[in-house]
Amino acid sequence: MNGSNRLAGLKARPKDTTVEEVRRVDEVGEARGFLDRTPRKKPGRKPSPRTYQLHPKVFPRVGEAIAAEAERLGITQGQLIEEMWTIYEANT
Amino acid sequence: MPVIVMASPKGGVGKSTCAVLLASEFARMGADVTVLDCDPNKSLTRWASHGAPSGVTLKGDVGRSEIVPTIRSADGDGKIVIVDLEGVASQLVSRAISQADLVIVPMQPTALDAEIGSEALALVREEEEALGRSIRHAVVLTKTSAAVKSRVQKELEAQLNGAGIDVIEPSLVARAAFSELFAYGGDLTKMMRDPEMVTGGKVDKALINAQAFTEAVYERLK
Numbered sequence: 463m464n465g466s467n468r469l470a471g472l473k474a475r476p477k478d479t480t481v482e483e484v485r486r487v488d489e490v491g492e493a494r495g496f497l498d499r500t501p502r503k504k505p506g507r508k509p510s511p512r513t514y515q516l517h518p519k520v521f522p523r524v525g526e527a528i529a530a531e532a533e534r535l536g537i538t539q540g541q542l543i544e545e546m547w548t549i550y551e552a553n554t
Numbered sequence: 555m556p557v558i559v560m561a562s563p564k565g566g567v568g569k570s571t572c573a574v575l576l577a578s579e580f581a582r583m584g585a586d587v588t589v590l591d592c593d594p595n596k597s598l599t600r601w602a603s604h605g606a607p608s609g610v611t612l613k614g615d616v617g618r619s620e621i622v623p624t625i626r627s628a629d630g631d632g633k634i635v636i637v638d639l640e641g642v643a644s645q646l647v648s649r650a651i652s653q654a655d656l657v658i659v660p661m662q663p664t665a666l667d668a669e670i671g672s673e674a675l676a677l678v679r680e681e682e683e684a685l686g687r688s689i690r691h692a693v694v695l696t697k698t699s700a701a702v703k704s705r706v707q708k709e710l711e712a713q714l715n716g717a718g719i720d721v722i723e724p725s726l727v728a729r730a731a732f733s734e735l736f737a738y739g740g741d742l743t744k745m746m747r748d749p750e751m752v753t754g755g756k757v758d759k760a761l762i763n764a765q766a767f768t769e770a771v772y773e774r775l776k
Binding site: 468469471477483491493499 | 563772
């Protein structure tokens, strides 16, 4: 069984692959128990990489101001502290 | 060029082995073979990671949404597409069958394999009806005994023939070399030449079996 000449005789039959055909094939399969078994993505929010916990106690007016600023910027208080730290590092 | 789909909702029947043997033998004949590994166990990807034979291209991680466009893009002049499916009843299987020129249903000669494998055969027939065209399909018995044909195998063959189901001859005999292909990669000729590859079996007989099987598949694709 050598040579590609023999293989040249092999032919593919024309197959329609319209959306309608795929839908019909899915229906036929489902009726026989051939279901969509694509693994579902894990539901819920992904765990945050921010795992380190700080325990600062500050004056109420400072805490309220930090919370309000984080809210205004649409970030978490932790992210705001990270930004403050970046500025602090850049200035020291 | 043709699309050959290995289908059975049962795992461990020899779908990946059939795919590897056909891919390597057709590539040896000079075909440009694309193998689609749709099995989450990634058997063919593991095989190819050790070195796929020249002429064989592997595409892995093909899911339900991608199967039809991937087969269509892989199909072309001078190309043979071989699809190795997962051993479950899924829409991925039904969609792949709809694109096939030949569906091969491997079965070990056991009542359980025959019962579960018949689900794939029934699905092919129902798809033929729904699509209004024929989809050629055949059963190949796998992991059969080299020495004697068991009573169960004889009965199963008689039942399949009686039901008008095409049974590929020869069956694929249980050969250590077939299993070892997944550990060493490449094809059986490479295994024969390389003394480092130890199979504990008769590679020459495995090669004769694989070639005869490929020839029988070729006859069904003409």
